[in-house]
């Protein structure tokens with residue numbers, strides 16, 4: 001077991017039964033009400049593990065919402081606030097998020113606004129939530145097509161990372177988290193990338209120390225720049241293109257998982273880095289190989305590609321047809337705010353054809 005502080009949250013890594021969660025509940029919340037916030041999958045697969053092994057949660061209320069990003073809405077938040085009010089929860093009671101990034105983001109948001117902020121802890125159950133969403137204090141919900149449009153920075157008191165929850169996570173979701181793990185390694189740790197690039201995530205169980213390494217990379221980056229004024233933008237690698245792809249496909253019958261979109265984004269943005277001579281051709285090929293062996297990349301046509309820059313508008317400096325990207329200046333080394341000509345972006349997008 002290990003633990004450290006990420007900004008205002010204590011992050012505890014290890015088997016839940018050995019992390020002292022029961023003691024902590026008994027010492028601080030014995031007389032308090034508790035609520036466990038789950039989606040339909042974590043209710044089925046994760047809640048029994050929590051309730052059966054941790055003392056002190058026998059009488060917790062359960063608030064279940066349907067699974068899926070489409071439910072990360074204000075309407076559902078409102079119904080949860082109504083339930084908390086009906087159960088007569090106060091600010092000093094405890095809100096427990098048990099789920100993936102959707103539950104942690106939304107539960108963090110709900111608990112931070114209820115009566116100006118009630119106590120909250122996260123127990124992330126997806127790989128993506130363990131290495132990414134549960135670290136760094138960003139909470140929020142979507143508004144129509146705008147992802148994470150409403151939100152606040154807010155920190156759970158504790159984040160408990162137990163990789164045993166991954167045993168029931170579908171492979172497709174493991175792969176979504178893997179994209180963020182590759183991203184963390186690419187922007188910050190060449191040795192870690194060398195370990196990941198040779199690993200077959202489809203047929204093996206991810207070692208705990210890699211999950212730990214990946215979340216430590218995120219931790220170190222967000223700690224150095226909590227409000228994203230500079231260095232935190234390293235985490236945007238793969239995401240400018242990734243978000244644009246997700247955006248174009250949103251609400252179409254071919255919508256794409258975030259992790260898979262980021263994998264496409266990593267490939268294109270590595271290509272931009274190559275075209276600007278920041279990566280050698282060998283380095284680009286290593287990245288291309290690790291992406292294509294794990295992700296089932298989609299082939300797009302010219303028409304689709306031509307729509308992407310429109311969605312990258314927000315990153316665009318309007319005057320002179322240039323974009324700002326986080327790129328790589330070598331494997332394990334990210335570089336923020338690189339100004340890139342639209343023509344270079346178009347050339348790099350050709351890898352998607």
Ligand SMILES: NC(=O)c1ccc[n+]([C@@H]2O[C@H](COP(=O)([O-])OP(=O)(O)OC[C@H]3O[C@@H](n4cnc5c(N)ncnc54)[C@H](O)[C@@H]3O)[C@@H](O)[C@H]2O)c1
Pocket residue numbers: 039040041042045046067068069072099100101102103105125126127128129132133134135136137138139147148165166167168169170173176
């Ligand atoms: N706050 C941040 O810094 C941050 C960073 C990255 C992503 N996010 C957010 O995280 C969300 C994506 O996270 P996600 O990929 O975990 O999505 P998710 O929470 O929707 O989980 C993916 C799927 O896996 C299921 N699931 C989760 N744990 C399970 C388990 N142990 N066993 C079986 N099924 C399980 C869920 O029910 C869901 O169907 C997005 O909303 C994104 O905006 C936030």
Ligand SMILES: [Zn+2]
Pocket residue numbers: 180239258262
């Ligand atoms: Zn992401």
